[in-house]
Amino acid sequence: MPLDGGGTKVGRNVDFVGARVVDPSLALDGIRTVVVRNGTIAALLDRAPAASDTSARRIDCAGMVLCPGFIDPHVHLREPGDSHKETLATGLTAAAAGGFTAVAAMPNTRPPIDDGQRVRQLLRDSAAVAAVRCYPIGAVTVAREGRALAPLRSMAAAGAVAFSDDGACTTSLKVLFHAALLAADLPMPFLSHCEDPSFAGAVIHEGETSDRLGLPGSPSLSEAAIAARDILVAQTTGKAWHLCHVSAETTIGVLEWARAQGTRVTAEVTPHHLQCNDEMLSSFDARCRVNPPLRSVQDVAAMRVAVRRGTISIFASDHAPHSEEEKEAPLSHASPGFSGLEVAVAATFDALDGLPLATMVANYSTNVAALLGVPGGSLQVGSPADMTALYLDRPWTVDPTLFVSKGRATPFAGRRFKVRPAMTVVGGCVVFNAAAPTQALPAPAGR
């Protein structure tokens, strides 16, 4: 039976038949039929029910790997304030096209998400425009300025899943310490952007390439020093902590030290820090400008080892779209960051070829759901039917002109990858189907 044509809504009673189902939360890797009723996982069957047994829709998933829905814990959606870079609709549709059933949105919008009312607004606005779930991350400090504490409790009550001043680190140690003390009993983790503010204005990793090009750089120390600072705050306060976009080998050493101390701290890595290095800026290509910067070949290798060892157990795109003009400016003026959602999964699998599939899936789903305390990450009976289907060997070439995202800059343009999202399912509804990639759907009713 063909895939549901054109990505149309298939209803919430569906049998997904014949996929290789990989669910690390259930230690499951085998051919199954996933039975979905009312948007919820109702059963995982060894064989497909006879067509006469059920009035539910059947979708043939032969040749696909079907997993708990991928959750991106770190995206920038730009609304409110910068809809010329991205809107909630384009960003969340890009997420569906990239295989994500949910994302967590960073608060560096204009105005920033720094009170309960803005958290509620983002929940409402995102649910109105797209099916992919959007979880707000609240700012730690008012306007992300690092001075006054934001109302963490009211943001938590409104639905914030974490707190972060991402885009910059929380500059004042005093404020960060008091914020962590105050929020120590809340389950929502703090997410650190680790860059020492004294290196603001850097356009590249500080090392041999920056020396050769004469460009202002930000060294690994800038990241590792703030990581160590924030881990000490976590140790002192007992607050759950997570390091965003780890990029430097030195930071891995700091993380290992923290783990040895028994500190509760997790870390994420982006596909670009697993794939790209500072030599890509040799031609002053502003498309490759990002914070933290692309680092050395050795750092990239260290990121891959850190995932293999489990020191890093979460993947994040750090989707940070900008307009063409903002990315085509000279390097010193170009905005840092690039569009990540539609290439993240393929680029991550490519970087970590040979890693067990269950680990790859856990790092994109089960571990992220656990970090953020959100539903999903498992196909256990009774869970929401949020699923990501992948083709593991369907080579394709990255063409940013085909992105759904408004952001077209990516260091992966022209790269050829094997893994490709096949289908994205939220609450039992197919919201992306590679058979009709330009289509995406509004939020399913009654989610």
Ligand code: DOR
């Ligand atoms: O490169 C980046 N871009 N790093 C960040 O931390 C923020 C992001 C953005 O919002 O553009």
Ligand code: ZN
């Ligand atoms: Zn950041």
Ligand code: ZN
């Ligand atoms: Zn970010």
